[in-house]
Amino acid sequence: MSDRVTITIDGKAVEVPAGQLLIKAAEEAGTYIPRFCWHPHMKPVGMCRMCLIEVEGPRGRLLTTSCTMPVAEGMVIHTRSDVVKKAQEGVLEFLLINHPLDCPVCDRGGECPLQDQTLSHGPGESRFVEEKRHFTKPIPINDLVFLDRERCILCARCTRFSDEISGDPLIEFIDRGNHTQVNTFPDEPFASYFSGNTVQICPVGALTARPYRFRARPWDLEAVESTCGGCSVGCRVSIQASQNEVVRLLGVDVATTNQGWLCDKGRFGFEYLRAPGRLTTPLVRGEDGELREATWNEALDRAAAGLQQVIADKGPDGVAGIGGARGTNEEAYAFGKFLRSVVGTGNVDARVGDAVDAALLVGGTGKIDDLERAKTILVWAPDLKEELPVLHLRVRRAATALGSTLIVIHPRATGLDPDADHVVHYRPGEGFELLDRLRAATGDLAAVAGALQSGPVVAIVGRTGLAESADLATAVAAFAASLPDATVMPVSRRGNLYGALDMGLAPTLLPGRASVSDATARSALADAWGTAVPDHGRDTDGILAGLSDGSIGALVLVGADPAADHPDRDLATRAFLRPQGGVPRRGEGGGATEPGPFVVSFDLFLNDSNRRADVVLAVDGFSEVEGTTTNLEGRVQKANRIVPGPGLSRSLVEALGDLADRLGRSLGGGTDAMAKEIAAVAPAYAGITWDALDWGRGRDGMLAALPAGAARPLPAAPVPTTPPADGMALHLARVLYDEGTMTIAGPAFAPLVKAPILHVHPADAARIGLAEGATAAVAGPASTADLPWIADDSLAPGTVYLPFNLGVSVGAPSSVTVTPGTGGVSK
């Protein structure tokens, strides 16, 4: 075949892909060539010289680096000749002359390429008797990573990663020759969301991670492959534990999702598992109005009694459930079945008012891998770097390394702007009008519209901010679907939202992406469950409204915190407002004597929502639960368990099962049973068994298929919203490190959560009269806030940007009023 060539390695002829680097071709053909600086996902630099081999040429044998040489037909190479062996020993001796004898105190010991290659390819001794070079060691280069310049072998993997892959070139070589060192720029820490990857790829212990330093030796670690639950990209991770505690996560190199990379929030976001605030027993609210510890039996009895009371008073429709988007598919399915089959209510939603149309998210989307083949990429979505960081890396790779044309449309500058070919910043609320102008392809959008006609097109579509109507994303998806050879990827952040929706956790959806309004589907499900299946239900906004007006009397929360996560915090808080202590009351202003809603929460921590609950049940989480999750591609991946939950925490499925029994109806079994039911009830998940994922194509997951012959069902064309008439349009968007409960529970991220700052266009700031060094006052319809402000000219004039969940909220109105604030800002 013309795309393979034959080369001879150490006397043996092998067939290898044409154009492949020699070092890779040899490795795949069974000959390992030692190396340090070469990394399969980065451009080769030939710097360490460890991979030197001899190639036969017209003037004899040439010593050359195998990482910089592509194979050619007829090439003859020698990897074990005397010359090569001397060169390898020489390079290792050179590397070791300044390398400190730190092995006994170095994290890398036991899993160190320098140790390993010295043993396999190095000289027996070093002849160096001089003083080694010295640096102050280690130095922190950011809040998560330490740098030891004495250990550094200057392979440039970390600096190349930051430049090529993550686009955060904040570490670089300084100085020259034997004094060369990696360092940060003056007064600029290594403020990258991806810094942890440099620790993983550093071939020595020069870069170490603060959360892992000195915690374990690799031979003491147990490891299991799993899927990160931090966002819906679903990166493949290896969870490593020692003495029943997770001590670190490593990225696993799968071509489909993360290619070995992780964001720092995913990589180091495990400390919450054993943080002091982690729930270890169930809690019930006592007579004094405070939560106190209880046994499982007491807590479950109380939960069942409360739910039964509400069902008796208001019927099954008086009960609602929010959540299920953070756990596994089996847990989500069990939650949905509990509500619909055991309780008999259709009020269930995994979204917290912050996602897009459920129909847009299910039914299969594009694959992340489609980015590799895209001619044009459109991103009209949240800032991927903040919400879906590794997807940001994949898009960036396509734009910078693979030549795709990148178009970014967003209310302000995003992490992808520097690498985009076209950037459009629009005023929130004017998105529909922008879409019309884009369709018309005229004026300043002609170039963008023209670029979009170059297929294959991959469109990543989502809600750019929490104050933006979810309908805009629906309209953009419809427009994108009409582009040539288009793949539309609707994105939403929460870890297993896609899985939860596939399991029916939305009022319009049944498990398996069937529609609630489809009578045949309901009937089939009813047969499978042996109970009726409700034909109606409310979404989260409707549930919160119902809790406020009393039509809903009981709320079951599964890993959800609407009081913090719902964009309209006022709505959420009003829904289950409780005065401090005393008998629970509902309604503002006091005076009312009706009891507030009955709230049962299954969670790992106390949060703004379940602090007001009647019963809080401590359940297992990531790395403590075995199951499957579904990512934004519709890819089902295995999540595995390696440590037990702390204290008395239990599996959510079992806890739900016990609660169901108390309500008089069996849930149908434990996690295994749920997994089997899913396969039976959701045809798209047929064949996706744990066995297939563990022992079959496991690592790459399995795509849940669309029903045969179905195109992706797009929701109907939405009604355009009108832009705000006066006031400032509000762009309300998430940042990666916010005050999320699990984010701030552990020590790693605490210094990374920034104080909120309002971004204002400089022209608006001048017009309003905002003073430097003073604050700005932002007013929504129900609440105001006073906070520092900063000029941001990437915003469209008439827009302000407020980061979400950093401690300041004005709800999520489409427009706000901004005036000079009353507070000063101390430097």
Next chain:
Amino acid sequence: MTSSILFARMEAHPSDSNTLSRYEATGGYAGLRKALTMTPAEVVAEVKASNIRGRGGAGFPTGVKWGFLPPDIRPRYLVVNADESEPGTFKDRQLLERDPHQLVEGIIISAYALGVNQAFVYVRGEYPRPARRLQRAVDEARAAGFLGVNVLGSGLDVEITVHLGAGAYICGEETALLNSLEGKRGEPRIKPPFPAIAGLYAKPTIVNNVETLSNVPWMIVNGGAAYDAIGPEGSRGTRLFSLSGHVRRPGNYEIVMGMTWRDLIYGLGGGIRGDKALKCWIPGGASATWFVPSLHLDEPVTIDDAGRLGSMLGSGAVVVMDETTNVVAAALSVVRFFAHESCGQCTPCREGASWLERILDRILRGDGRPADMDLLLDVCDNISPGLRWPPAMTTICPLGPSTVSPITSIMRHFRDEVAAMIPGAVTADV
């Protein structure tokens, strides 16, 4: 006996040879005018016919290098290497200070021949005066219509940008120079691709030395064949040599190659100062292995003979050392330079050069060990396997093997002297 192509004007008019008025009054820009009546291909043919070999150090035939440019990729760039940093070399400095228009005219003619509209001159940062003189010449040329848009009404657009380096020898390596010009760290690139294919900003680029291009106006006026008629085969034309060290008359000399080293050192150079004995000399810049009187004094000074004898004419820098020289100290001086200038990218040079420096330093201080004799050569072998000439490399660029040259030289010719500095060392040759 010197022919004078490059130094003629400055020798005849020492006070103002760098000015446009003197340049034009002495035949300057006649070459350009003539070249513009020829086709670019005809101009290239003249340079090819001259058989001139690059004067920067590598001695690669210039006409052949010009032929590597792919025909259909634009833009192309011409970059002049004025980074002159090879220790002992100071010829380009004299050309820049005393006859910059000669270079400017050579650049414009070459740009015309190669289809280049933008040329750069990378001047080492330690040459502010030469750079100023060159910039003044560029400005004068532009004002007179020899540079800029529609040169002399020919339709040719050419611009020259003078760029200062910042003190790194490695930026004389052509790909490190290009990286530096692009604003990156001055580190050599992996070759291939070669600059003629993918050079400045990844476009086809020709990098030539100052002296090389300064010859082009003469070649056009007199014909490439006339240049080819000067000197022996393989070393055509005249050549500048920077003579320094223990000679009576150090300085730059323009000579026809083929004379002997004796002629150069004792004839032109006036012999050793104080009539001391000649001990050894570096024939072609710090990267070259050393010559000794017993073996090399009566050999011809040509590019190919130097290569045959295991060294090179390199950048034309001849450093003469007399009997008072401590060869270990001399070698250390050179090795220290290379260790200091190593860019640091590749392991053998970054670590090995510094290691060699430390060993030599220890020997010089009296702390040498017997094992150091073999250790020195083995470390050298790990940088340049086989200690051959031309050198093999385990490194990215030849700076590593350059560090090896002074050490193999003293071990080959002065081994006993080295051993005498080491307590307990055995002096018997291996």
